[in-house]
Structure formats: structure tokens, C-alpha cells
Amino acid sequence: MAKCSVESNVGLGSTMGSAWRDVWSIGARQQSIPGLYDDKVRYNDLPIVVQNSHVFLRRIHYSPARNRYFFILDWDAAVNEASGLFGPQEFKNLEAIARNYPDLQKHIVSGEEFLSMHDRFLVLGSLEANTKVCSSDIKGGLRTKWEDSSCPQWLRLRLLADPHYRIQPLDRAMLLVNRL
Numbered sequence: 001m002a003k004c005s006v007e008s009n010v011g012l013g014s015t016m017g018s019a020w021r022d023v024w025s026i027g028a029r030q031q032s033i034p035g036l037y038d039d040k041v042r043y044n045d046l047p048i049v050v051q052n053s054h055v056f057l058r059r060i061h062y063s064p065a066r067n068r069y070f071f072i073l074d075w076d077a078a079v080n081e082a083s084g085l086f087g088p089q090e091f092k093n094l095e096a097i098a099r100n101y102p103d104l105q106k107h108i109v110s111g112e113e114f115l116s117m118h119d120r121f122l123v124l125g126s127l128e129a130n131t132k133v134c135s136s137d138i139k140g141g142l143r144t145k146w147e148d149s150s151c152p153q154w155l156r157l158r159l160l161a162d163p164h165y166r167i168q169p170l171d172r173a174m175l176l177v178n179r180l
Contacts (some may be wrong), residue, residue, distance in 0.1 A: 012073045035063030041122070043083045049114070049175075051130060051152035057097075060107055067107075072097075072122075077153040084134035086150035097151045111158055119179040123155055126172050131156040161175045 034055070038048060048068050056071040063069065067085035071094050077083060078091035098108035114121075123130055134151035157166045159177060168176045 014032070033062055033064070034058040035065060035069070036100075038068070038122075038124070038174070041174045041176075043122055043170075043176065046122050046176075047114075047118055048124055049155075051154060051175075052125075052126045052150070053094055055124065056094075060104065069107060070114055071108045072111045072114055072154045074154045074158065077111075077157050080153045080157060082133040082151060082156075083153045084149050084151045087152070090150065090152075100171060111151060111154060115158075115179075121177050122170075123167075123175040123177060124173065125175070127167065127169055127175060130175065131160060 025172055038059075046068075048059075049070050050059060051072070053071060056069060059069045060066050073091060073095055075091060078087040080087070094108050098105045102161055130152065132151045133153075133156075134149070155167075156176075159167060164180050166178045166180055168178070170176050
């Protein structure tokens with residue numbers, strides 16, 4: 001594991017700075033590298049679709065297997081009522097990232113483009129998490145549940161509704177998708 005260091009103790013006494021480094025370093029050691037355990041499901045050669053932008057960006061940045069991860073841009077799924085309040089913003093943010101960071105363009109793609117390139121792939125997360133429908137109950141302009149702010153709908157709208165695809169749970173955190 002790489003050593004953690006703090007370059008400056010500005011505003012802290014030398015003892016306090018040393019204590020802060022130790023506390024920070026203990027916390028850093030407890031976090032695992034994003035995507036480190038994605039290979040445990042056997043299909044190491046398959047691409048992985050990640051429907052949550054935060055999880056996708058962490059994996060594409062930190063994972064040693066960063067080329068496996070894809071984020072699907074689907075405007076209709078993003079603005080679907082079941083996708084929650086964050087769907088359109090997530091779409092716009094990732095679309096802008098792809099436009100401004102050319103090395104990420106091949107990882108942030110439309111659903112049609114991705115499906116034309118891959119007959120078989122993995123989707124990060126459980127079937128329940130990837131097909132959750134957000135509540136449309138709004139009180140005072142805000143959704144009543146934080147977990148209902150983002151419910152990506154690409155898998156539910158594009159693949160579950162298509163009889164040409166079979167979705168198989170591999171474990172509680174990964175799905176295998178096959179075009180029939």
C-alpha cells in the first residue's frame with residue numbers, strides 16, 4: 001500500500017500535524033481500490049456497465065482495470081419519471097465529461113453504440129438496484145426519500161423490456177447480460 005503523506009503542517013503544531021497524518025493514513029488504508037473485487041465473478045474479459053455516475057467515475061479513475069467500465073447515455077431513460085430527480089443532471093454531467101475529456105469518450109457512450117459493440121457484458125449492482133423505480137411522491141418541492149433521487153432506468157427500459165436479452169444475477173453485486 002502506498003504511503004500517505006501531508007506536505008505541510010500549516011496552522012498545526014508539529015505534534016498535531018503528525019497526529020493528523022496518522023489518523024488520515026489509517027482511514028485511507030481502510031478504503032479499498034474501486035473495482036478491486038469486480039473480477040471475482042469470473043468474467044474478466046467482459047465490459048462492465050455502471051449506471052451510477054459517481055461509482056463509474058471512481059472506477060474509471062482508480063481501478064487497475066479501468067478500460068472495462070462504461071457509462072450509458074440514454075436521454076429517454078434519464079428523463080423517465082421513474083429515474084428520479086438526478087437522472088437528467090447525471091446525463092448532462094457525463095455528456096459534458098465525455099465531450100471535454102477525449103480519453104473518456106470511448107467509455108461514456110450511447111446505449112445503441114454500446115449494444116452494437118457488445119453481445120455479452122456485465123452490469124454492476126443487483127437486479128433490484130438496477131431496476132428500482134423512484135417514488136414520484138413530492139412534498140414541498142423535494143422528494144421525501146433521499147434514495148429516490150437517483151434510480152437509473154437504462155437496464156429496466158432497454159434490456160428487461162427486450163426479449164432478445166437474458167439477464168442473469170451472478171452474485172448480489174453483478175449481473176451478466178447476454179444477447180440471445
